[in-house]
Amino acid sequence: MAKSAIPTNGLGHLRAAQYEYDERETMRAWEKFLINNRVLPEGACPVRTEILQSWSRSSSSGIDAQANEAPMPYRSEAISRLKHANRDLREAARGAFSQIGKLLEGSDAMLILTDGNGVIIETIGDERTLDDGREIHLEIGGVWGEDAIGTNGIGTALRTGCPIFVHASEHFCAGIKCWTCAGAPIRDPFDQSVIGVVDLSGPTEIFRRHNTALVAAAASEIQRVLGERQQQERARLLEAFIESGPARGERDGVVLLDRYGRVVYNRNMPKATQNAGAFAMGQRLVDPSRVRSEAEIAAALPCFLEPRGVSFLRLDGEVRGTALIISGDGPSTRRAERAAPARKLPVEIVGDCPKLAAAIDLARRAAEAGASVLVQGETGVGKELFARLVHAEARKAAPFVALNCGAISRDLIGAELFGHVAGAFTGAVREGKPGKFELADKGVLCLDEIGEMPQDMQPYLLRVLEQRAVWRIGDSRRRPVDVQLVALTNRDLLAEVEQGRFRRDLYYRLGTVTIHVPPLRERGDDILTLAEHFSLEFSERQNRPLLHFPDEVRELMRAYGWPGNVRELRNLIERLYLLVRGRDVSLEDLPPEMRAAGQGGAAAKARPEDGARSLEDLEEEAIRNTIRAEKGNLSRVAATLGISRPTLYRKMRLYDIRRVYE
Incomplete structure (x- = not known):
């Protein structure tokens, strides 16, 4: 067979000199290796070093060099459990596999996804090649680790942690030497452990120089999606702890573990224990597969730990993490239980509606x-x-x-x-x-x-x-x-x-x-509470009696939509203290848009019905009303709305608002 130029393994090696593959010489080297059971001296063998090293590992593992198929221990229900156990990896790969799978139709190639043990959990590609793959158990449930079927793109990528191609007679087992494959490891974005492989396989004729680059790119995309999803889940775990986790003292430490028993959040640990290094991000504290209850988790923790509280964290009804409360290093300063009376707010946020x-x-x-x-x-x-x-x-x-x-x-x-x-x-x-x-x-x-x-x-x-x-x-x-x-x-x-x-x-x-933060229109009686609060503020500031809001004014204030929210209400009360001569506020003292809302003419515009109005509609209306109230002075408009002038200009362009109202 004529020599063919193919690259060495790994995406990083694509820039290296081309490797000259010779089928006859490679087969001869394999036969000599089996006889001598050793790696030939460097320079005397036409086979790449990484392949020779893999052959040596395969031989040491007792792999049958004449095997013609991979082990297939998974059947029916076991395959369903296998898929469920790897659902996160399979879902993360769905986009890349769907996109590449369409390109493989009629190509004689198949794309393969495995877990961290080399067990196939997903395949897609040319139907004829998929059928051929089933004959050697290159299908879901087949085990393609290097210690199961010797040198191959899946197992060797797992073993080395690097992208690699294995072509034809470079395979260790005779029954798969008619295949070519390129595999790239998938790493957990959180701790960089190898959790799977993407592999492109097919008959030797499909070999292309870019196969390794293709699977490496696919693995990178899967890692990106996994990273986003893990970040979302870590955020949700923290939210779950904040919302329903056990109470803790101010000096207590908090450790959150993900579903794999790894530390994904820690706080206050240097104060809580002398062994704070044990709580480094990514450190695995327990093996979740060996524990079934919170008590078992507490018992499985390192001996120097005595958690004051252990609580499962559930997402969508399923246990996805664990919260550990580690006692502080001083006298207990535990917070009151949540049923205790509410403390006075250190910041003045006025109102008591449920959403607020x-x-x-x-x-x-x-x-x-x-x-x-x-x-x-x-x-x-x-x-x-x-x-x-x-x-x-x-x-x-x-x-x-x-x-x-x-x-x-x-x-x-x-x-x-x-x-x-x-x-x-x-x-x-x-x-x-x-x-x-x-x-x-x-x-x-x-x-x-x-x-x-x-x-x-x-x-x-x-x-x-x-x-x-x-x-x-x-x-x-x-x-x-x-x-x-x-x-x-x-x-x-x-x-x-x-x-x-x-x-x-x-x-x-x-x-x-x-x-x-809920908009003012959704806060019910808080509108009147805030009006009275601001009235007291300006009364004291200007040394004037409190304004009185008659029933018809109060009713109108409740009916109005308040597109400018609390800031608009505060500005209104300040304006009323400047305009109203006595104590009683009349309907005529209110801005035209509020009176129109009371008459029904602008109620639909000022206040959404059944949630029909969008945030953009309300924002546009607030800007228009404020420009009108400030007579086109955009500096004051920006200050009133609490936004920068560049932001105001951008929003005016967005909503096609004229600079000055006549």
Whole structure:
């Protein structure tokens, strides 16, 4: 057989010199290897080193070199259990397999997915090749580890942890030498362990130089999808702990384990135990397959651990993690049970409607856990108050630093967030400057209008959040930071993700806990409570008697839709203290749009019916009303709405709003 030029194994080796494959010489080397049971001297063998090493391992494992099929221990119900056990990996591979599978029709090739033991869990491709594969158990349930069937693309990729192709007579077993295959390992994005393989197999005629690159790209895509899903699940586990986990003391440590028994979250551990290193991220504390109850988990933990509480965490009705509460190193300072009377809020958030109370409770729990928080809500609902609440609950002795992402040019936002060294860019402060992350160390960093974060800056923000360290612009020095991040947005950030304007991984990293602040129109009697609260504020400020709101005014205030939310209500009360001469507020003292709502002419516009109006509709109306009220002064409009002028200009273009109202 003529020699053919084929690359050495691994995607990284594609840039190396081509390897000359000779079928006859390779077969002869294999036969000599079986006789001598040893690797021939380097330079005397035409076979690649990695293949020779694999042959040696195969021989040492007692593999039958004349075998013509892989073991097939899985049948019927066992295959169903196999698929269920690997459902996460199979679902993560669905997109890549669907896309590549369409290209393989009529190609004589098949694409294979295996678990970490080399057991096939999915196949797709040319029907004729799939049929041929069944004859050698290259099908779901077949075991293709190197210790089961010798040198092959699946087993050798698993064994070496590198992409590799195995062509024709390079296979160890005689019965599969008519096949060519290229395999690439799939690594767990969290701890980088090898959890599976993507393999492209077929008759020797399908060999192409790019086969290894193809499976390596597919493995990379599967890892990306797995990473996103794992990040989502870790965030949901933390939410589940915050919402229903066991109570803990302020000095107690918290450890969350995922379904594999690995540490995915830890807090306060240096204070809780001298063995804090045992709780490093990714460390496996228990083997979930060997425990069935919370008591068994407690018993299986390392001997130096005496958890005060162990609680399963359920997602969608299924146990997906475990929370451990590790007793602190001093006298117990356990918090009161949740049924205890509510404490006075350290931040003035007025109102007691159920939706607001739920948001406050979630913010408090997020503060306890030290989790990143995403606060969503319409313009004017008071999102920053929740950032202040998180700070006051857990880190009030440390800094509270705020930054409006929409108020800074894209050229400067990196320097503002991460800082810079001297001379890092034109206009940089001569002695360098710390960024907001460093200034907020041990405290809370509030990023308002996070949806305005430039896309090219989002990966750097994600890196800081994941590594808990910052690198100043122009500097390679790593500066550790301990910052609880609270991000605010009035956008539908998930829609921004779906439209490609915001990174999905950053979205889930920011939203470990997501708080939805209800709009004022959904808060019922809170409208009147807030009106009286603001009335008291301006009464004291201006040394005037409290305003009186007659029943017809109160009814109209409840009926109005408040597109500007709490900020609009506060501005109204301030305006009334300037305009009303006595104490009684009349309908004529109210803005025209409110009176129109009372008459029914604009009620449908001001207040949504059955949730029919979108957030964008309400935002547009709030901007139009504020421009009209401020007589076209856009500086005052931006200040009233609590947004930057660039953001206001962008929204005006979006909604086709004229600059000045006549």
